[in-house]
Amino acid sequence: DAGVTQSPTHLIKTRGQQVTLRCSPKSGHDTVSWYQQALGQGPQFIFQYYEEEERQRGNFPDRFSGHQFPNYSSELNVNALLLGDSALYLCASSWGTALGYTFGSGTRLTVV
Amino acid sequence: SQELEQSPQSLIVQEGKNLTINCTSSKTLYGLYWYKQKYGEGLIFLMMLQKGGEEKSHEKITAKLDEKKQQSSLHITASQPSHAGIYLCGADYSGGSNYKLTFGKGTLLTVNP
Numbered sequence: 218d219a220g221v222t223q224s225p226t227h228l229i230k231t232r233g234q235q236v237t238l239r240c241s242p243k244s245g246h247d248t249v250s251w252y253q254q255a256l257g258q259g260p261q262f263i264f265q266y267y268e269e270e271e272r273q274r275g276n277f278p279d280r281f282s283g284h285q286f287p288n289y290s291s292e293l294n295v296n297a298l299l300l301g302d303s304a305l306y307l308c309a310s311s312w313g314t315a316l317g318y319t320f321g322s323g324t325r326l327t328v329v
Numbered sequence: 330s331q332e333l334e335q336s337p338q339s340l341i342v343q344e345g346k347n348l349t350i351n352c353t354s355s356k357t358l359y360g361l362y363w364y365k366q367k368y369g370e371g372l373i374f375l376m377m378l379q380k381g382g383e384e385k386s387h388e389k390i391t392a393k394l395d396e397k398k399q400q401s402s403l404h405i406t407a408s409q410p411s412h413a414g415i416y417l418c419g420a421d422y423s424g425g426s427n428y429k430l431t432f433g434k435g436t437l438l439t440v441n442p
Contacts, residue, residue: 250429257434258434259333259435260419262429262430265428272428305369307371307372309372314428316360316377316419316428316429317374317377318374319374320364321371323370323371
């Protein structure tokens with residue numbers, strides 16, 4: 218049974234560029250949450266998608282946007298990248314409102 | 330200040346020793362989740378605690394929730410190198426209605442053979 222799949226695993230972008238990260242949830246899960254983890258910090262909630270809509274959003278600027286597709290997969294888009302956006306981006310899936318997430322291995326984004 | 334404080338920040342133990350990691354909240358907890366993370370990788374779910382006084386065990390790891398202190402402890406018995414990693418606690422402050430967890434900064438555990 219495949220767990221949560223994220224792509225790409227690593228990428229390097231230049232300041233001001235835009236990036237799209239992708240996530241396929243665990244089979245049977247319908248909810249996708251995105252977290253940002255800076256070095257030495259705990260993950261911070263970006264937003265959650267359920268039934269193709271953003272259900273909850275954390276304290277992140279509008280440069281961070283997302284989408285959920287009918288097959289429950291999700292994308293995280295970040296525009297106008299800043300050096301401070303360098304982090305590990307984690308996708309977590311769950312069923313309904315459950316918080317016992319299954320996390321993916323993350324995408325390591327480096328902005329130079 | 331941090332809503333969820335973990336202590337210690339890092340811990341080095343000899344294989345076979347017992348250890349405890351604490352997670353203290355400044356707000357009322359509706360649920361407390363423990364995860365383990367290998368450096369730079371995703372989080373692995375360990376345990377969820379929801380009721381005051383609740384205690385759960387899995388293999389050599391035991392977690393407890395003290396409702397009075399708004400604190401949880403994670404205890405590892407007879408540590409092994411496979412226990413090494415970053416332990417993170419995540420708090421549910423809304424009973425699930427906010428759909429998110431608030432995480433501590435983590436405790437880095439090193440187990441020397």
